Amino acid sequence: MLGETEHRTTISFYQYFHIDDPKGFRDLLYSNLNTIKVFGRIYIAQEGINAQFSVPDSHFENLKEYLYSIEPLKGVRLNIAVDDDGKSFWVLKIKVRDKIVADGIADPSFDMRHKGKYVDAEQFNKLTDDPNTIIVDMRNHYEYEVGHFERAIEVASDTFREQLPMAADMLKDAKDKNIIMYCTGGIRCEKASAYMLHQGFKNVFHLEGGIINYANQVKEQGLAVKFRGKNFVFDNRLGERITDEIIAKCHQCGKPADTHVNCANDGCHLLFIQCEDCKNSYIGCCSIECKEIVLLPAEEQKKVRKGIDKGRNIFNKSRARLRPKLSEMGKKQP
Numbered sequence: 112m113l114g115e116t117e118h119r120t121t122i123s124f125y126q127y128f129h130i131d132d133p134k135g136f137r138d139l140l141y142s143n144l145n146t147i148k149v150f151g152r153i154y155i156a157q158e159g160i161n162a163q164f165s166v167p168d169s170h171f172e173n174l175k176e177y178l179y180s181i182e183p184l185k186g187v188r189l190n191i192a193v194d195d196d197g198k199s200f201w202v203l204k205i206k207v208r209d210k211i212v213a214d215g216i217a218d219p220s221f222d223m224r225h226k227g228k229y230v231d232a233e234q235f236n237k238l239t240d241d242p243n244t245i246i247v248d249m250r251n252h253y254e255y256e257v258g259h260f261e262r263a264i265e266v267a268s269d270t271f272r273e274q275l276p277m278a279a280d281m282l283k284d285a286k287d288k289n290i291i292m293y294c295t296g297g298i299r300c301e302k303a304s305a306y307m308l309h310q311g312f313k314n315v316f317h318l319e320g321g322i323i324n325y326a327n328q329v330k331e332q333g334l335a336v337k338f339r340g341k342n343f344v345f346d347n348r349l350g351e352r353i354t355d356e357i358i359a360k361c362h363q364c365g366k367p368a369d370t371h372v373n374c375a376n377d378g379c380h381l382l383f384i385q386c387e388d389c390k391n392s393y394i395g396c397c398s399i400e401c402k403e404i405v406l407l408p409a410e411e412q413k414k415v416r417k418g419i420d421k422g423r424n425i426f427n428k429s430r431a432r433l434r435p436k437l438s439e440m441g442k443k444q445p
């Protein structure tokens with residue numbers, strides 16, 4: 112396996128469809144994908160499949176043929192990772208889960224088969240030309256912070272589970288309006304659209320393939336771009352620039368900036384936005400405390416790290432309240 116030299120393509124896809132016997136489906140999928148040397152991480156639930164994997168180039172066609180031979184996956188959009196060396200996975204893991212996207216919905220009458228209507232980039236632009244259309248961002252706040260669609264509403268919470276009821280509550284007086292939901296790749300907003308219908312909303316749409324697909328479509332078709340800033344993605348770049356506008360601010364000095372970094376102190380690793388100047392003065396750290404730690408010898412750093420709960424490691428709103436304000440600390444002694 113480690114000696115393999117053939118180039119691999121990294122692919123992701125998801126599909127919501129009802130699976131009666133997730134365990135049986137899992138076993139069948141495993142044996143077929145294993146035959147064509149697929150590596151990766153795949154989740155199966157009664158509500159569908161969410162997959163990220165790599166396939167040797169010589170088996171790419173076989174893979175496609177096999178997946179498309181499964182009726183509900185016929186023609187499913189396979190997203191090919193551009194900036195990937197195909198070495199993200201070394202084994203194939205297929206797990207059966209309760210849900211492919213944890214949603215906290217306990218109501219057994221909730222059904223992913225009743226979901227909103229898909230819109231593509233062109234339809235999205237048309238629908239959102241109407242000022243009465245409500246656009247809802249179903250991502251995390253740190254994603255919204257660096258880039259989002261014009262007029263999009265942020266549902267500020269730390270988890271998707273919390274976001275669903277919050278979105279329904281925020282829009283409770285707009286049950287007859289057109290509502291478009293979007294997320295990064297489509298998997299969340301598709302579920303969110305089903306949830307909104309379940310809550311009695313009538314005209315719910317969701318952006319097919321999310322911002323990633325939208326960005327490709329506007330480029331290919333020469334459409335107007337209604338997205339501003341950066342699309343945050345969890346790869347090495349921590350985001351893909353869609354327009355040149357910088358809509359966020361450095362969490363340390365407040366200057367315009369939209370580069371996410373992880374704090375250079377391994378015991379902290381906080382994800383936050385940092386400008387170039389602050390990067391230099393804090394040597395990539397989120398705070399003076401962390402800067403002091405990274406300046407210690409490695410052995411000392413380990414001692415300090417011991418027993419510290421790293422928490423969720425994302426600069427989120429609740430965490431921001433707990434921490435001393437980064438900007439204030441910066442003024443004292445950068």
Ligand SMILES: [Zn+2]
Nearest residue numbers: 361364386389
């Ligand atoms: Zn700064």
Ligand SMILES: [Zn+2]
Nearest residue numbers: 374379397401
């Ligand atoms: Zn830190």
